[in-house]
Amino acid sequence: MESLIETGSDIQPSEIDHPIHQEDASSMPLVTTPAVERVYRHALPVRIGHWLNVVWLFILIMSGLQIFNAHPALYWGDRSDRDRPLLSIRAVKSDGGQVNGITTILGYPFDTTGVLGYSNNSVRAFPAWATVPSAKWLAMGRQWHLFFAWLFVINGLLFAAYAFMSRHIARDLAPTGQDLRGIGRAVKDHLVLRHPKGDEAKRYNVLQKLAYMAVLFGLAPLIILTGLTMSPTIDTAFPWLLTIFGGRQSARTIHFIACFSFVGFILVHVSQVVLTGFFNNLRSMVTGWFVVKYEGVRHEN
Amino acid sequence: MKIENAMKRRQFLKGTLGAASLVALAGCDNLTQSNWFPGVLNQAEKLTALVQRVITPANALAKEYTDADVSTVFPANGNTDPGTAEYAAHVESDFARWQVEIVGLVEAPTSWSLAALKELPARTQITRHDCVEGWSAIGKWTGVPLSDLMHKVQPLPTAKYAVFHCADIDDEGIAYYESMAIPDCYHPQTILAYELNGKPLDIPHGAPFRLRFERQLGYKQAKYVRRIELVESLFGIGGGKGGYWEDQGYEWYAGI
Numbered sequence: 295m296e297s298l299i300e301t302g303s304d305i306q307p308s309e310i311d312h313p314i315h316q317e318d319a320s321s322m323p324l325v326t327t328p329a330v331e332r333v334y335r336h337a338l339p340v341r342i343g344h345w346l347n348v349v350w351l352f353i354l355i356m357s358g359l360q361i362f363n364a365h366p367a368l369y370w371g372d373r374s375d376r377d378r379p380l381l382s383i384r385a386v387k388s389d390g391g392q393v394n395g396i397t398t399i400l401g402y403p404f405d406t407t408g409v410l411g412y413s414n415n416s417v418r419a420f421p422a423w424a425t426v427p428s429a430k431w432l433a434m435g436r437q438w439h440l441f442f443a444w445l446f447v448i449n450g451l452l453f454a455a456y457a458f459m460s461r462h463i464a465r466d467l468a469p470t471g472q473d474l475r476g477i478g479r480a481v482k483d484h485l486v487l488r489h490p491k492g493d494e495a496k497r498y499n500v501l502q503k504l505a506y507m508a509v510l511f512g513l514a515p516l517i518i519l520t521g522l523t524m525s526p527t528i529d530t531a532f533p534w535l536l537t538i539f540g541g542r543q544s545a546r547t548i549h550f551i552a553c554f555s556f557v558g559f560i561l562v563h564v565s566q567v568v569l570t571g572f573f574n575n576l577r578s579m580v581t582g583w584f585v586v587k588y589e590g591v592r593h594e595n
Numbered sequence: 596m597k598i599e600n601a602m603k604r605r606q607f608l609k610g611t612l613g614a615a616s617l618v619a620l621a622g623c624d625n626l627t628q629s630n631w632f633p634g635v636l637n638q639a640e641k642l643t644a645l646v647q648r649v650i651t652p653a654n655a656l657a658k659e660y661t662d663a664d665v666s667t668v669f670p671a672n673g674n675t676d677p678g679t680a681e682y683a684a685h686v687e688s689d690f691a692r693w694q695v696e697i698v699g700l701v702e703a704p705t706s707w708s709l710a711a712l713k714e715l716p717a718r719t720q721i722t723r724h725d726c727v728e729g730w731s732a733i734g735k736w737t738g739v740p741l742s743d744l745m746h747k748v749q750p751l752p753t754a755k756y757a758v759f760h761c762a763d764i765d766d767e768g769i770a771y772y773e774s775m776a777i778p779d780c781y782h783p784q785t786i787l788a789y790e791l792n793g794k795p796l797d798i799p800h801g802a803p804f805r806l807r808f809e810r811q812l813g814y815k816q817a818k819y820v821r822r823i824e825l826v827e828s829l830f831g832i833g834g835g836k837g838g839y840w841e842d843q844g845y846e847w848y849a850g851i
Contacts (some may be wrong), residue, residue: 352619365729372723373666374730427627427639432727433844440851441639485751524723527810527850530652533658542723542731 305524309518333496335584340462343453350446351556353438356426358553360435366411366419368550372541380547382417385412393417443521450514457510466498467507473500476516488569494590509559513552614688633844644848649793655818657784657809660721665792666732669724671799674763674771677819690803695787699825709789709803715739718786726813727845731779736807738788742781744823750777754825758832759806762819765839773817774829774837774847784809787820812842812849 337342367382368373379398383406386396395411408414413421413502422428426438457463480500483489490499498506522528523535523545539545567575578584626632656798676682685693696706726732741757757780761771779785787804789796796802801818808815815838829835834842841847 299839352616356620356623361729365726369730372664372731373733374659375666376668376670376730423620425621426620428624431627433840434633436846437633437636437639437844438623439638439643440643440846444639444642486692522851524725524729525647525851526657526723526812527647527651530655530657530810531647536658542725546729549728581780 305393331588333584333586334577334582335496336582337460337462338582339453339456339460341579341582343449343456346449347446350442350449351560353426353442354446355553355557356424357438357442358549359433360425360427360430361439363419363425363430363433364432368547369543370540370542370547373434374543379544381550385417426543443518445449450518453510463527466544467503467510469500469503469507473503476500487569492586495570495586496584505559505562508555513555513559516555517549517552520545520552524549611635611662611769625724628682628773640766640846640848641823643851647848647850651810654783658841660723664733669732669734669791669800670730672726672813674726674818675799676766677761677763679762679764682819686798693802693803693821695820695823697744697748697823697825700751700754700769700827701825702751703747703832705748707744707746709838712739712787712804713789713815715743718783719790720807720809721785722784722807722809724816727840727849735783735790735792736786736788737790737793738786738804740783741785741787741806742783744787745780748825749824753827755827756825756829756837758824758829758837759820760822760824761817762821769839770833771817771819772833773806773815773839774832775806775811775815776826779808779810780797782808782810796840809849814845815849 305514338569366384367374367376367379369379380400382398384396384398385393393412394405395407395409395413397406397410409421410419412418416422416430418425418430425435427434430522457467477500484501489495519535520539522532523539524542529536529542535545539548558568574585625738641704646713649851690709693709694706695712696704698704716739717737718724718740719735721735724732724734754777756776758774759772761773763771765771775785785806786807788801789804791797794806801816804820804821805818806816824832826832829837829847833839836842837847838845
């Protein structure tokens with residue numbers, strides 16, 4: 295591939311701390327040594343924003359589940375027709391007196407005893423270990439949620455402003471035409487857990503770019519706007535929110551789906567972080583510095 | 596060897612993440628129980644109230660729906676019957692002797708009977724009721740705009756809040772009450788409703804009168820309203836936080 299030979303990265307050589315830095319190489323011939331390069335990958339504002347978001351999201355998701363537990367059912371439209379929920383998580387007592395947690399999705403019931411509906415001898419949709427606070431306490435869950443929602447929004451706005459002004463989006467996040475043409479190969483590589491190496495590892499790959507763009511500019515605004523649509527005051531100020539989301543209860547349902555999309559993103563994100571070098575990735579998000587290894591000879595031109 | 600290491604590393608990571616989330620959860624619970632942290636969380640309510648007030652035009656109307664949108668069942672939450680002998684007597688007499696009065700920081704304290712209120716110009720609105728629990732129901736409410744009553748009693752400039760004293764008392768003997776800022780009393784959709792879906796308000800929904808304050812959550816919609824008191828401060832009324840649920844940790848500003 296052409297890009298293997300070129301410096302396939304937007305990080306210019308002048309930004310590289312130690313262009314080729316040899317490690318544990320004293321006893322080995324130079325040409326076969328994996329060369330190691332340290333790359334300054336994440337700017338300080340990105341790192342701060344990232345770790346704050348870890349805290350905000352953890353709290354927002356778990357306090358959100360606490361709020362959901364107050365009425366563990368989802369609907370479409372403006373009103374809650376209780377006989378027609380899209381999803382409900384209930385405890386059902388059988389004739390024998392046994393209590394089961396039943397999750398019903400689009401009319402199909404699933405026994406989810408122990409996790410959803412009934413857990414630890416207590417009737418609650420999401421279990422104590424998944425909610426903030428852990429006890430059933432709607433008022434306190436709302437306090438947590440609505441406080442950290444502000445921090446999430448402020449953090450998001452600061453990040454967006456930084457990312458536009460520093461050209462972080464244009465440089466690092468927006469997929470190029472070449473990126474998009476390589477999407478098929480990227481999908482195949484990911485499926486067999488083959489990850490970019492060398493120069494290719496210095497930049498985000500196309501799936502990474504698409505995932506980050508979708509979360510930053512799709513999912514995050516979506517979860518904020520659907521959250522705001524649940525506010526009766528905001529609905530009077532911006533009635534179009536009800537129109538675009540199909541009603542307050544639809545907005546609540548989308549908010550819930552967006553929440554679990556975040557959970558899904560986090561699971562994939564963390565597993566990719568682990569698979570592609572946990573400590574290297576972690577260090578780069580803490581200190582900014584990312585180590586790229588070159589196997590065999592490095593093409594310098 | 597390599598696989599073993601990878602497995603060890605995976606187990607270590609799993610253990611670390613599990614332990615970290617348990618510690619974080621316990622940390623959240625500790626913060627919840629602390630003396631100071633809920634006070635910090637509470638600051639968000641002020642910011643939300645401020646921002647929502649700034650971006651929402653004073654007379655912006657809540658969405659009004661059509662007859663076809665009305666919920667077949669409008670759930671009744673909270674106290675569904677005041678349960679006192681006095682209230683039972685009112686029910687017996689069809690609320691003929693029920694009076695609602697506006698008192699406190701007003702020029703002309705006034706009281707109205709149900710019949711007198713029904714003679715005043717009425718407003719009918721089909722609106723969405725949003726419960727703090729998360730569900731919504733749509734109902735058609737008919738009642739007297741509170742602004743008309745306010746013009747009659749003429750609030751004094753010192754009045755900041757209207758406190759709604761209600762006839763319902765919970766199992767522990769605590770009376771329901773609510774409060775709203777004076778400007779909200781003048782919102783065109785703020786009404787003292789006496790009809791739901793074309794029928795006289797029934798007992799579970801707050802007979803004979805309930806407040807409709809369409810831009811905030813359900814617990815603000817006080818039922819069984821008997822006395823509206825205009826005050827300068829909420830201090831000394833009930834638990835001092837401005838409402839039955841507010842005294843139990845819910846936000847006074849229930850716009851979200």
